[in-house]
Amino acid sequence: MNVPYLDQLQGKVDHCQHLLADFDTLAFLPAQPSNEAGFRNKAKMVISGTTAQPTIGILDAEGHGVDLRNCGVIDPALRAMFPVIERFIRELKLIPYDVPKRKGELKHVILTLSDTGAIMVRWVLRTKKHFVALRSSLPQFVEQLPPGSVVSVNFLPEHKAVLEGEEEIILTRRTTLQFELNGIPMHLRPQGFFQTNTQIAAALYRQAAQWINDVNPESVWDLYSGVGGFALHSAAPGRAVYGIETSSEAVEAAKTSAASLGLEDAHFMAQDATEFALNAGWAPDAVIVNPPRRGISAELSQWLNDSDVEHIIYSSCNAQSLARDLKRLSNYTPQLARVMDMFPQTNHYEVIVKLQRSAA
Numbered sequence: 001m002n003v004p005y006l007d008q009l010q011g012k013v014d015h016c017q018h019l020l021a022d023f024d025t026l027a028f029l030p031a032q033p034s035n036e037a038g039f040r041n042k043a044k045m046v047i048s049g050t051t052a053q054p055t056i057g058i059l060d061a062e063g064h065g066v067d068l069r070n071c072g073v074i075d076p077a078l079r080a081m082f083p084v085i086e087r088f089i090r091e092l093k094l095i096p097y098d099v100p101k102r103k104g105e106l107k108h109v110i111l112t113l114s115d116t117g118a119i120m121v122r123w124v125l126r127t128k129k130h131f132v133a134l135r136s137s138l139p140q141f142v143e144q145l146p147p148g149s150v151v152s153v154n155f156l157p158e159h160k161a162v163l164e165g166e167e168e169i170i171l172t173r174r175t176t177l178q179f180e181l182n183g184i185p186m187h188l189r190p191q192g193f194f195q196t197n198t199q200i201a202a203a204l205y206r207q208a209a210q211w212i213n214d215v216n217p218e219s220v221w222d223l224y225s226g227v228g229g230f231a232l233h234s235a236a237p238g239r240a241v242y243g244i245e246t247s248s249e250a251v252e253a254a255k256t257s258a259a260s261l262g263l264e265d266a267h268f269m270a271q272d273a274t275e276f277a278l279n280a281g282w283a284p285d286a287v288i289v290n291p292p293r294r295g296i297s298a299e300l301s302q303w304l305n306d307s308d309v310e311h312i313i314y315s316s317c318n319a320q321s322l323a324r325d326l327k328r329l330s331n332y333t334p335q336l337a338r339v340m341d342m343f344p345q346t347n348h349y350e351v352i353v354k355l356q357r358s359a360a
C-alpha cells in the first residue's frame, strides 16, 4: 500500500519474470491491471467485541477485534452491509465469540458480492444457540439485501483458526449466488471457491478462452475447476469439456451453470484432480490447471509430462510453485505468460501461462 499502482503492477511483473527467467521461450503479454480500490468481491470478517459494540474486521496478536469496515480494498457495496450486520447483532442480541476466553457464539460473517449487486451473507456460529433468532428474523434481514441475495448459517464448533465449518444451512429459498461473467451465467454455493476480483476473473477466463479457441481442441480438461469458470468459457460446439474439482458444492454449481447454458458436452465431477488424470485412461487435447497455492502434485506433473496432451494452460496464484511445476513439465515449451492483478495493494498476483508440447 502507498506504492503508486503502476509501480505495484510493474513490481509484480518483475517478480514473475525473475522467477520464470529460466524459460527463455516465454514471452510476457502486457499485464492486466485492476481497479486499485474496492475490487474485492469477498469480505471475510471476524466478529469480536460485544453485542452492543461489535468489531467487524480482524483480530490483533492478542486475539482482540480490530475494526476493518472501512478497508479500501473491499467493494463499497459490501462495506454498505456492515451497518446492517451491526444492527442485527444488536437487535438479535448475538454474542460475538471471544477468542482468548473461548466464549461466545458469533465468529465470522462472510460476504460475497455478485456483479449483479446480489450478496451472499454467511453467518458463522459456534453452536445452534442463535440459529432460531437468525432464522426468525430472515424476512427483515432479506429486506435490507439487494434482490437475488442468499443467506446461510455455518457452524464452526471447534476452537480453530479456520474460517468456517462443514455444516451449512441455507436460510433463503435461493441457494446460489448468480454471477454473469462475459455473458456466461455462473453460480456460487456457500462453500464453493470464487475468484475474489470479479473484473480480473472475467479477464482471466477471456484470456484462457482465447488461447483455447486459437488451438481449437476437441477435448479440454479443466482441473481444479471450482465453479467451472475455465470449463464454461472453453465450451464450444464439437468440443467436450470436463471440470474436475474436490468440492462437491462447487461441482453442483458448475453443473447448474452448464445446464442453464444448455451445454450437453460439459461434464463436472467431484474428484481429486491427480486421481482423475491417472485413472482416466485417455488424455484430452488440452488441459487447463488452476490449483491452490501449493501448485499441482508431482504425480500430475509427471502424468502430464508423459501424456499426449498438446496444450496446457496453467493459471497460478503462486509463481513459486508455478516455476517448480513448469520445470517438471520439461516436455512442454512455455510460450506466453500474462500477469493478471487479482490482488492490488498486496504482493500477490495471478499469472496465466500457455504451454505447448515440444516437437519430439
Ligand SMILES: C[S@@+](CC[C@H](N)C(=O)[O-])C[C@H]1O[C@@H](n2cnc3c(N)ncnc32)[C@H](O)[C@@H]1O
Pocket (backbone or CB within 6 Å): 193, 194, 195, 223, 224, 225, 226, 227, 228, 229, 230, 244, 245, 246, 247, 250, 271, 272, 273, 274, 290, 291, 292
Ligand atoms: C484456485 S481455486 C480455482 C478454482 C477455479 N478454477 C476458478 O477459476 O474459480 C482452486 C480450486 O481447487 C480445488 N482443489 C483443491 N485441491 C484439489 C484437488 N486435489 N483436486 C481437485 N480440486 C482441488 C479447490 O476446491 C478450489 O476450488
